[in-house]
Amino acid sequence: MKIDQSKPVLVTGANGYVASWLVKRLLDEGLTVHAAVRNPNNDQKIGHLKEAAANSKGQIKFFAADLLTPGSYQEAMEGCELVFHTASPFKTDVKNPQKELIEPAEQGTENVLKSAKEVSSVKRVVVTSSCAAIYTDAIDTVRAPGGQLTEEVWNTTASLEYQPYSYSKTLAEKKAWEIAKSQDRWDLVTINPCLILGPALNPQNTTSESVSILKMLGGGEMKMGAPKMGIGMVDVRDVAEAHFRAGFTPEAHGRYITAAYSTDFVEMGSVLLPKYGDRFPLPKKALPKWLLMLVGPMTNKLFTRKFIRNNINVPWKADNSKIRNELNMQFKSMKETMEDSFQVLVDEGIIKAK
Numbered sequence: 001m002k003i004d005q006s007k008p009v010l011v012t013g014a015n016g017y018v019a020s021w022l023v024k025r026l027l028d029e030g031l032t033v034h035a036a037v038r039n040p041n042n043d044q045k046i047g048h049l050k051e052a053a054a055n056s057k058g059q060i061k062f063f064a065a066d067l068l069t070p071g072s073y074q075e076a077m078e079g080c081e082l083v084f085h086t087a088s089p090f091k092t093d094v095k096n097p098q099k100e101l102i103e104p105a106e107q108g109t110e111n112v113l114k115s116a117k118e119v120s121s122v123k124r125v126v127v128t129s130s131c132a133a134i135y136t137d138a139i140d141t142v143r144a145p146g147g148q149l150t151e152e153v154w155n156t157t158a159s160l161e162y163q164p165y166s167y168s169k170t171l172a173e174k175k176a177w178e179i180a181k182s183q184d185r186w187d188l189v190t191i192n193p194c195l196i197l198g199p200a201l202n203p204q205n206t207t208s209e210s211v212s213i214l215k216m217l218g219g220g221e222m223k224m225g226a227p228k229m230g231i232g233m234v235d236v237r238d239v240a241e242a243h244f245r246a247g248f249t250p251e252a253h254g255r256y257i258t259a260a261y262s263t264d265f266v267e268m269g270s271v272l273l274p275k276y277g278d279r280f281p282l283p284k285k286a287l288p289k290w291l292l293m294l295v296g297p298m299t300n301k302l303f304t305r306k307f308i309r310n311n312i313n314v315p316w317k318a319d320n321s322k323i324r325n326e327l328n329m330q331f332k333s334m335k336e337t338m339e340d341s342f343q344v345l346v347d348e349g350i351i352k353a354k
């Protein structure tokens, strides 16, 4: 599907950690961005986007929209050939997963994509899904056919009770494919990133769990050691680029696992040690599995015994060849991602030296 770059492009959840880099990429390309946010009058949340627009060749126009209100994104979508649907809650500390995760993710996707059926200008929709729609625990990756995740695999292990964020992303992506198949004017492409790290464009006001993880690494919570759980990682700037290419590469199709490498929290900490180890309480070693089994469930409600069994000392395996071959993606090194993310938090005083 060829997209006319003179037409505006919609980004839902435009102020988010990931979307902010995408908006900047689009603006730098000279495009007009229709930025849909919950509150266009909240300068703390969108000031960085206005600044990015002022320093670019592109234009930005803000629209108020909410995932739970049907038709909310329709006005912002008018005239757009390309829609990037990134908005979805990314948090793990929730009291009511149905209300806080599942409904905004699934109904939100339904609302946005149903509007795409109504708005005749739309030709392509790129949905920010997740590797969470493919797997829940590291053990699922090694148990996948061929011993690694591919775009063929769907998450069958998350539920409302166990890892509801992953469940929300699975239901949302399924809904997206169901709606895409009910029409033939636009095509759907999904970007399925693993854990995204890298510098935030608006670090003081970013609620993404990605920034919380960086704070945990540098803030001393893991100074006695980190859980060695297999996880995939990718830089936020590469994820924005992947969205851009998925939007503007006519042949782009289907799902794209967007993962740079396989790692774990111990390695993430050790990459930072040479530059920051003397000033910040970074993890230096792995916490033994038996200790996690013993104290994990008491310290963090995510660290249930089931979670520990399925993730600790289990490698993370995924095949990223589709995005490398079809969208020509190359990925930043772990050192660059970790150092750049960390430096922003240090510069902003979010992580303080000991």
Ligand SMILES: NC(=O)c1ccc[n+]([C@@H]2O[C@H](COP(=O)([O-])OP(=O)(O)OC[C@H]3O[C@@H](n4cnc5c(N)ncnc54)[C@H](OP(=O)(O)O)[C@@H]3O)[C@@H](O)[C@H]2O)c1
Binding pocket: 012, 013, 014, 015, 016, 017, 018, 019, 037, 038, 039, 045, 065, 066, 067, 068, 086, 087, 088, 089, 090, 104, 128, 129, 130, 131, 169, 192, 193, 194, 195, 196, 197, 206, 207, 208, 209, 210
């Ligand atoms: N970060 C990762 O590691 C990662 C990995 C894979 C996939 N993803 C996906 O990437 C996307 C962006 O996540 P992120 O990390 O950038 O998190 P984020 O910074 O928290 O961004 C989430 C965005 O969704 C918006 N949103 C949440 N609930 C909404 C509602 N009810 N109505 C309207 N907007 C709502 C947020 O708006 P407010 O700012 O107003 O709350 C924000 O703009 C999500 O789809 C997430 O699942 C993230």
